[in-house]
Amino acid sequence: MSDPQLRVVLAKLGLDGHDRGIKVVARILRDAGMEVIYLGLRQTTGSIIAAAEQEDADAIGLSMHNAGHLTLSANMLKALEEAQLDIPVIIGGIIPDQDLDDLEKVGVAAVLGPGASAEEVAQAVRDAVEANLATNP
Amino acid sequence: MSTDESGRPPSTPEYNAWREAYEASRLRDVPFETMSGVPVEPVYGDAPYPGQYPYTRGVYPSMYRSRLWTMRMFAGFGTAEDTNGRFKELLANGVMGLSTAFDMPTLMGRDSDSPWSTGEVGRAGVAIDTLADMEDLFADIDTSSVSTSMTINGPAAVALAMYIANAEKHGVERARLAGTIQNDIFKEYQAQKEYIYPPRPSVRIVTDMIKYTAAEMPRWHPVSISGYHIREAGSTAAQELAFTIANGFAYVEAAMAAGVDVDEFAGRLSFFFNSHSDFFEEIGKFRAARRIWARWMKERYGATREKSLLCRFHTQTAGVSLTAQQPENNIARVAIQALAGVLGGTQSLHTDAYDEALALPTEKSARVALRTQQIVAHETGAGLVADPLGGAPYVEWMTDEMERQAEAIFAHLDDLGNGSILEGVYAGIENGYFVGEIAESAYRFEREVNNGQRIIVGVNEFTDGDDGGTELLRIDAETEEYQLKRLADTKQARNDDAVRQTLAEVTATAADSTRNLMPPIMDAVKAYATLEEISMAMEAEFGTYVEKAII
Amino acid sequence: MTGISTDGATTDQAVPGRSATVEELYQAARSGHRRSLGRLLTHVERGGPQAETVSELAHPDSGSAHILGITGPPGAGKSTLVGQLVANLAASGRRPAVLAVDPSSPLTGGAILGDRIRMDVLPSASPPSNGRPQAGLGSASGETPRSSHAGEPGGVDQTSVAFIRSMATRGHSGGLALAVPLAVRLFDAVGYDPVIIETVGVGQVEVDVVGAADTALVVVTPGMGDAVQANKAGLLEVADVFVVNKADRPGANDVRRDLDLMLDLSHMTGQEAVGGYRPPIVMSAAIDGTGAVDVLAAAQAHLDYLDETDQRSMRRRQRIITEVRARLEQRLSQHTDLLLDSEAGRAVITSAEAGETPPTIASAALLDALLGRDH
Numbered sequence A: 001m002s003d004p005q006l007r008v009v010l011a012k013l014g015l016d017g018h019d020r021g022i023k024v025v026a027r028i029l030r031d032a033g034m035e036v037i038y039l040g041l042r043q044t045t046g047s048i049i050a051a052a053e054q055e056d057a058d059a060i061g062l063s064m065h066n067a068g069h070l071t072l073s074a075n076m077l078k079a080l081e082e083a084q085l086d087i088p089v090i091i092g093g094i095i096p097d098q099d100l101d102d103l104e105k106v107g108v109a110a111v112l113g114p115g116a117s118a119e120e121v122a123q124a125v126r127d128a129v130e131a132n133l134a135t136n137p
Numbered sequence B: 001m002s003t004d005e006s007g008r009p010p011s012t013p014e015y016n017a018w019r020e021a022y023e024a025s026r027l028r029d030v031p032f033e034t035m036s037g038v039p040v041e042p043v044y045g046d047a048p049y050p051g052q053y054p055y056t057r058g059v060y061p062s063m064y065r066s067r068l069w070t071m072r073m074f075a076g077f078g079t080a081e082d083t084n085g086r087f088k089e090l091l092a093n094g095v096m097g098l099s100t101a102f103d104m105p106t107l108m109g110r111d112s113d114s115p116w117s118t119g120e121v122g123r124a125g126v127a128i129d130t131l132a133d134m135e136d137l138f139a140d141i142d143t144s145s146v147s148t149s150m151t152i153n154g155p156a157a158v159a160l161a162m163y164i165a166n167a168e169k170h171g172v173e174r175a176r177l178a179g180t181i182q183n184d185i186f187k188e189y190q191a192q193k194e195y196i197y198p199p200r201p202s203v204r205i206v207t208d209m210i211k212y213t214a215a216e217m218p219r220w221h222p223v224s225i226s227g228y229h230i231r232e233a234g235s236t237a238a239q240e241l242a243f244t245i246a247n248g249f250a251y252v253e254a255a256m257a258a259g260v261d262v263d264e265f266a267g268r269l270s271f272f273f274n275s276h277s278d279f280f281e282e283i284g285k286f287r288a289a290r291r292i293w294a295r296w297m298k299e300r301y302g303a304t305r306e307k308s309l310l311c312r313f314h315t316q317t318a319g320v321s322l323t324a325q326q327p328e329n330n331i332a333r334v335a336i337q338a339l340a341g342v343l344g345g346t347q348s349l350h351t352d353a354y355d356e357a358l359a360l361p362t363e364k365s366a367r368v369a370l371r372t373q374q375i376v377a378h379e380t381g382a383g384l385v386a387d388p389l390g391g392a393p394y395v396e397w398m399t400d401e402m403e404r405q406a407e408a409i410f411a412h413l414d415d416l417g418n419g420s421i422l423e424g425v426y427a428g429i430e431n432g433y434f435v436g437e438i439a440e441s442a443y444r445f446e447r448e449v450n451n452g453q454r455i456i457v458g459v460n461e462f463t464d465g466d467d468g469g470t471e472l473l474r475i476d477a478e479t480e481e482y483q484l485k486r487l488a489d490t491k492q493a494r495n496d497d498a499v500r501q502t503l504a505e506v507t508a509t510a511a512d513s514t515r516n517l518m519p520p521i522m523d524a525v526k527a528y529a530t531l532e533e534i535s536m537a538m539e540a541e542f543g544t545y546v547e548k549a550i551i
Numbered sequence C: 001m002t003g004i005s006t007d008g009a010t011t012d013q014a015v016p017g018r019s020a021t022v023e024e025l026y027q028a029a030r031s032g033h034r035r036s037l038g039r040l041l042t043h044v045e046r047g048g049p050q051a052e053t054v055s056e057l058a059h060p061d062s063g064s065a066h067i068l069g070i071t072g073p074p075g076a077g078k079s080t081l082v083g084q085l086v087a088n089l090a091a092s093g094r095r096p097a098v099l100a101v102d103p104s105s106p107l108t109g110g111a112i113l114g115d116r117i118r119m120d121v122l123p124s125a126s127p128p129s130n131g132r133p134q135a136g137l138g139s140a141s142g143e144t145p146r147s148s149h150a151g152e153p154g155g156v157d158q159t160s161v162a163f164i165r166s167m168a169t170r171g172h173s174g175g176l177a178l179a180v181p182l183a184v185r186l187f188d189a190v191g192y193d194p195v196i197i198e199t200v201g202v203g204q205v206e207v208d209v210v211g212a213a214d215t216a217l218v219v220v221t222p223g224m225g226d227a228v229q230a231n232k233a234g235l236l237e238v239a240d241v242f243v244v245n246k247a248d249r250p251g252a253n254d255v256r257r258d259l260d261l262m263l264d265l266s267h268m269t270g271q272e273a274v275g276g277y278r279p280p281i282v283m284s285a286a287i288d289g290t291g292a293v294d295v296l297a298a299a300q301a302h303l304d305y306l307d308e309t310d311q312r313s314m315r316r317r318q319r320i321i322t323e324v325r326a327r328l329e330q331r332l333s334q335h336t337d338l339l340l341d342s343e344a345g346r347a348v349i350t351s352a353e354a355g356e357t358p359p360t361i362a363s364a365a366l367l368d369a370l371l372g373r374d375h
Helices: A020-031 A045-054 A069-082 A097-106 A118-135 B013-024 B080-092 B131-137 B156-169 B186-192 B199-216 B228-232 B237-257 B262-268 B279-299 B329-343 B363-378 B393-416 B421-430 B433-450 B478-493 B496-510 B518-526 B531-542 C022-030 C034-046 C048-061 C078-091 C173-189 C204-211 C226-232 C252-265 C271-275 C291-308 C311-341 C343-353 C359-370
Strands: A007-013 A035-043 A059-064 A089-093 A110-112 B070-075 B097-101 B147-151 B178-181 B223-226 B269-275 B313-317 B348-350 C067-071 C097-102 C111-113 C163-168 C195-198 C215-220 C241-244 C281-283
Touching (some): A020 A059, A020 A089, A045 A059, A045 A069, A045 C034, A059 A118, A069 A097, A089 A118, B070 B147, B080 B097, B080 B363, B131 B156, B147 B156, B156 B518, B186 B199, B186 B237, B186 B421, B199 B421, B223 B228, B223 B237, B228 B269, B237 B269, B237 B393, B269 B279, B279 B313, B279 B329, B279 B393, B313 B329, B393 B421, C022 C034, C022 C048, C034 C048, C034 C173, C048 C173, C078 C195, C078 C291, C097 C111, C111 C163, C163 C173, C173 C195, C173 C204, C173 C311, C215 C291, C252 C281, C291 C311, C311 C359, C343 C359
Parallel strands (some): A035 C111, A089 A110, B070 B097, B147 B178, B223 B269, B269 B313, C067 C215, C241 C281
16 A cells, blocks of 8 residues: 555544534545544543554544534644644534634644535545645654 | 315214314414415314324314414523523513523533533533522523423433522422423433433433422423434434334333333423424424324323323424525525424424524524514414325325334334333444434435535535625633633532532432432532532442444 | 553653654653554554564563453444453553454445544543542443543543554455554563453454464353354354353343353363363443453463463464464565566466466466576
């Protein structure tokens, strides 16, 4: 295999239990040939980092439907920095356009809304991994 | 088949019985004629008529001629005071019942000051930590005259205890309280995932609440068996129907096993369905739900009171159908879904706001949503005739088809549970049957949208014109600060010894399944123990639950 | 055994960057840097020269860990059981590692690896705010005391002593046969003990992988004819310990009886013939999680038995033979590919395709070429 297999950790950060979207994304990424480490509901920044380290994740995907995305994303990126992990974070869920700039500022690599197609989802992950490799050689 | 030009059905024994019941009903004082002045019959077509077993055509003989459906609008955001303001606004606008949305920490049995709650306080609903917040939430609202619905499950017993305690503080006895608490824990494991404890102890709490309300609160519905969230999680219409009704059977079996007579509580079970965009499929689903419930309650569970056989349900339009793109289009979706709910014979209806794919509703979008169902009620004539689509070949076939698919699922669950639907539901939760089926359906739908087989207007076709200019409700960070202070003050003012004692009693009661949890929870609530403290007092005995990954 | 730092990423030494060599990663992993161990495991999964370097580095440092294999039919509650074992081991001062093997999609090569969900019940960095103090004694159905679940949010959870890695089969049974023993050796070399391999017991490779452990645990549940199915799948022959999971469910005693009967009937175990060892049947109750303690005790008793009868070294030799063989086959296969792609190889193939050379003779000629034999 010339293209090394991407490994993506998918999780719900926080209390929100809406997992329809993240399950669909898990299947999309699998069908795009990636290995998805699915952590499921009610994860903490700590548990996500532990999994990302142990699983050597190329990317972390978080799903949020609770309007807490600004706080939670900032917490996640800060925790990753403290753990010295240069793994790109992609956020999916209900994210108003007004918040996109703020999410980019805290270091979120990509945001996927409810209308994203399967190709867009898989491509966003590939792009985020590639961009991360370019900036963190 | 009509006997004359009026379209009135032939005078059979069934029709005459229906006519008698209809004439005994109190009717609204409005003209029962079309916009153009054509008088219309209260029902057309064949027996069995509305109000007649198996109630396919409706639970009451006169349906909306006696009483329109309850226009119940779900509201909740920010602090209890914020939501209290929205409640009063809704009541002033003609809403007949309040419906409370709680924030995620509250739904998960967490206080606003828990580390889990950071960023989520007051975001997706109102934050309730102690009785003090419940007092704010219903300040200046007469709880003896409104019907209140509370959408909460894991900590439902605590929320109900707070509602009772608030009412009693204002001199309203619990027997006079009318309303519904969702308290449908099965669908949490199947779809919504807001559970705290493992399934069996959770069901014990539900049966304790069924027993408590059966004895003390005749106007209260202790469980609202909810397919809504199953559908939102991606199920098909038939899966929503079947899983929901099966959950209903499971509660019936659990309560019967706890020694309650089926006719003592079955009449106060109610249902909650989703109304999605495929108009005729939805109507078939609602009609099938009534028929299935009546048949099973009578034949399998031996219910004899008519009320025990009636599947009465609340309907909400499909939040999942709303698009973030061109959000104004959602007003049209909601109108069509609302009409399906009404033609399907719902008892109450919540219409979603057009901006809900983006954020919580603003005051304006919530008003448009309410106006939408008021238009259905007062302008369309949809409420003039009971089950106006009954007898149409497609609608009757769809009703049969929904029932057929549901019966196949019941047979599977019955088999899984060795002759018990309750055990079948437990087994289906544990082996991932429900979540697996739902995930499969959700993925199939997404793929169809993705490859263009299924058109979603404004999303994968007709995409011009998304101006993104919708104004959204923003919950500011001060909500969290305010709520934290409110909680700290309440904790400061209370008697800690009383809190400790009452919490210990909750844990002790949890350990003894012969005792009812409601009285000690009431005591803890009155001592201003927090929602999380009480939830954890039970968790100390019950433990927690982590679901298996089924994708 | 090397010590593993209790706070992973924040050890004093420099954290190896993305361009770190395998040697640098290995040294960091030995001193407790979890990310480096994660990276090394990726090299192991990918195979190739880096994996060989890992093998050579780990070889002298390994050999002491107790290797547990756990398998059983889907839905038997293996992951939950593993989570309980890990929590108990961690609570008693051990440093367990888990390798959870799941199939890749044969169509796309992708995979969804979800075993961690029910394993991740480890003691966490931040003190639990509520609930029971004892961590991880959940039940077999995924029910756990809250205090043991993944900790409270906010703090970085670095003190978990266990290491869980999910591994997809990636469609190459041969690859799995190489990657699993190497991953186990790596865990062992950097100080994890025991090393637990979990596979779904369907398919010969998975059964072989588990069968090659020091102690093979086969998990079955009541009510689904599991014992019979396990027998058909050849699992009974490799079992050193049986676990009847969800033993509070109806039919648990039937499963136990079935297993007993099958053990009576089979003169198979071979072990029984050698040292009078009969695989115990452990009942694992769903409510209180005490089954995990019994399972660990049975696994330890089996290990003691292996040590007493010198069978542990025999198993280790067997594993090494198997691994050498697998590596040899892989090398041969690589050389075969190269040969078939070479000018000489293509000539033979072309001749066979044209019907000029029968396949038997063509393959014999290619083998001679491969082995450098001249005719």
